[in-house]
Amino acid sequence: MRTLFKHTSLLLFIPVALALTACNEQKSNTLPVKYAPIATLSANGIGPINGTTPFNLHEITQVFQGYNVAQHTNFADGNQYPVIEVNQGIKRLMTINPDLKHDKVFSVMVQDNLIKNGLGHPIGMKFNEIYPKPKLDNCAPGMEDLEGRVLCYAPKAENVLYIFTGIWNGPNNALPPLDVLKDWQLASIVWKPPVNKTLGKS
Template identity: 45%
Template sequence: MQSRQTIKEYIMLSKWLNTLLLCLLITLITSCGDSSDGNNTNAAQTSRASSASRIMLSSDRIGPINAKTPFNIHHITQIFQGLNVSQQTSFQEGEAYPVIRVAKGAKTLMTINPTSEQNSIYSIVVEDNLIHNELGHRLSTQFSDIYNFGNVEKCLAGKEELSGKTICYAPNARNILYIFTGRWNGPDGEIPPEDVLSTWTLDAIIWKPAE
């Protein structure tokens, strides 16, 4: 599997991305309350249930997460009450490192990746439209509905687990990447021609805290 440094090189040609691994395990975190406090419990559950609909991705943040948010399972659980938050251990070339997964039920909303020191957030992979995009682009949006022909942001071909996909800067955003997927019979490691790429769709979004 490719090292974090290699992934950064081909996606951003700089310090960009340490992992795009999708976690498969789910650890449910539930809230407890006294059944006698029915009204308060119902109100809290309603507030928490609606929290997912308020998560907005922008250059500065994803919902309550910003550049100062620590990579800490307890903290992430507290700010996403009502959602399922779990920490998993992933491995690359024998090296273990944690990722935090935020889900609604069995549906993954985002995967949070740490810096090498594992105390700050390096990047977040957005995987569901329950996280709204301030730029107005939803997952499954067609490439041609995001970029004008001949005026495309810098793109790179995916490798390894991203083989066959294309990664592009989001329009006018230096810390947001769009991952596109689609059909093409061309060789791996190359970006499809724009007329082919125009039919591809947005598969995932990568956000990195603005420096």
């Protein structure tokens, strides 16, 4: 049985991105029909961005020409690290995090529907629309910066994590019951390069 707790590496980078996005959450991330997406998220990456993409401001700016691409320094637990943000005006579209060496892209948090979710679940979609037959062993309550949210693997994509928000009066360190969780909405999407499952096999 797979659980989020068995994939701790998938959880470690999320508070990093969320800390940068908490002050810039939008009331609605619904994509108007007249706007075409600027990139598409899949299990393999976001547009041309994948695990081999250099974590480099110039490289990312070339991909998203016409958008506000900026590098910032964030702090957590006394340590500092860079992130690259892609914005349209003041609206955050996504946050890109580096690996430990600040060499390659380690993860991307998608925060707006201008980044199309190729898995078929736009930001704002309800939990029960994404998981008609949910299995809560694929979900976990958020911790630290993600407290009060619920994290779930995307259907059929173990390297994509969905972050849900909603209203519940229960404890933050527990999963809401399904009759509550069903109405929670997808708030953001976290992508990480897929693991090469052939490694370590004889």
